[in-house]
Amino acid sequence: MVLLGIGLALGLLAVDRHGWVPVSVGASSWLYNGGGTGARTLLGAIASSTIGVAGTVFSITIAALSLAAGQMGPRLLRNFTRDRGNQFTLGAFLGTFSYALMVLRSVRTQQEGAFTPHVALSFGMLLAFGCVATLVYFVGHMASRINVDTVIDLVSADVAEAFEAWVVDEAAAAPAEHRTWSEATAVVDSRSGYLQQLDASRLADWAAEHGTALRLLVRRGDYIAPGAPIALISVSVEGAAEAIARATALGASRGSWGDAEQTVRQLVEVAVRALSPGINDPYTAMSVLDRLGAALCGLANKHLPSGVHCREGRMVLCVPVVTYQSLCAVMFHMIRQHAQGNAALLIKLVDVLTVVLSAEPDAARQAVIADQLAQVEADAARSLANEHDAAEVRRRVRRFHAVWAAHGHPQATAQALLGAHDHA
Structure with missing residues (x-):
């Protein structure tokens, strides 16, 4: 939204410089008709007020996050940080601030060459009124978001998804295993972190290609300690640890x-x-x-x-589920x-x-x-x-x-x- 504000400012300044607006429209009372000094004062007021309110909005958001962390748990904070309403509100104020700065730098008084971008200034006033509406929306939106019933509904939607x-x-019937894993070789992992993602299909293809079978000892959400076994392999194949590393992604948190x-x-x-x-x-x-x-x-x-993955009727990968x-x-x-x-x-x-x-x-x-x-x-x-x-x-x-x-x-x-x- 900041980049959009800068782009709009550059575009509307080009419209004003090239005189692409008809004279009848430019003389309309709906557009800004003042001089350079008034334009600078107006844009300065818009820029200073929007960045000030943006700081207030940010403070309110942090306060709401602190309240949510204490009452509902820190792991739910992502539901607030990824909330589109909060992101849109901050973006609206910061985008308007960037727009006002870009237009302000082009205003010239009579002594400097007399350039007043009437269209860009008029659009800046519209953005300022839009920020007022956004602030009203944000107050109501944040008040509803920190309500515990709303949080429960949001997390319940995540659970359903x-x-x-x-x-x-279809029910996946696991094929009868003729092998036991008592003679399997352990595959260790040098990484550490929570298993967040697993590309089981890719790992199953690798096992089938090399004529072996893998049995993972961890599932998504489990913590992998460096040097600890991460899987068993029926027939030892060089590069098994690297194949597992390519098919998995670890992180500092469990992820959800x-x-x-x-x-x-x-x-x-x-x-x-x-x-x-x-x-x-x-x-x-x-x-x-x-x-x-x-x-x-x-x-x-x-x-x-x-959790059983087969290729050509043969089990090649078993993942805990x-x-x-x-x-x-x-x-x-x-x-x-x-x-x-x-x-x-x-x-x-x-x-x-x-x-x-x-x-x-x-x-x-x-x-x-x-x-x-x-x-x-x-x-x-x-x-x-x-x-x-x-x-x-x-x-x-x-x-x-x-x-x-x-x-x-x-x-x-x-x-x-x-x-x-x-x-x-």
Whole structure:
């Protein structure tokens, strides 16, 4: 936007110098008709005010980032720094400042040669009014962005996007492995950092071309220590470490784009911080649980990748992947651990698991959900001193089992849910 402001200034100055504007338009009261001294004063006011407000906008943004980091976690700051509204606001003020400076340098008074760019000055005034509107927009926009519900919605959208890119169209049945990896050779990596990107297709092509098979020991988001094994190779081939290095990208942070597990962790962090004694906001944690349940419901009837890559019917690459069980553990374990003794949160956990169970047709996934429920039930029995709270948790657990028993029979499932709501 700064470059655009400079380009507009140069273009409109050329229009003024060559007299491309008709005389009737140039004499219009809608255009600036003052002299050089007034033009310099006007442009100076625009330049000084826009750069001053830009500093204020930057200060407000930093304050909002500090608030967000303390309440919702530093890993969510990228949601503010990449926000197009904040970027547009800063760009508008800085672009207008650059425009005003470029036009100001060309203004000449009567003693200097008398050149007043009327069109460029008039457009500068329009930009100044546009900056006023942008400032009004920014105040409302930033006030809504630091709202925790808005942040939860933004991260939930990231989770949904990551899940959409993560799932596969068809169930990938892993071929029977005739080899064991007991005689495989370890491949070490001299780099250090978090595995952010992996070009599995390229690595699988390399393994197939060299007649070997690779089994990675790390997945996206794992930290790679220098000198530690990063993979196993069935038949030792020279250049394996270099091939893995070319197909992977490490970074100082875990990254989250396209990483389903990491985006879920960001959402869980909001709930865990909300449950801390310093914040003590259980309603935020409940909102997070609703979004996590909705994300799991969105995975119903969808297939997860197996991590096995084949070429010509032969397995050439095996990559560790996130499973449904590990995903549920990331979603609920930390929240459940921090919710001990909080009857409202434990009841909400049971209700969310019940909703997920009612939408999930796969028996293996239902067993995973039931295991999560058993852990919640055990924590409730141990941490709830009030018998009425404990009884309410037990009643919600019975509702879960009624829905599970009626699964596959829509009418019975509806009756189980309806009966629970009637009691509630």
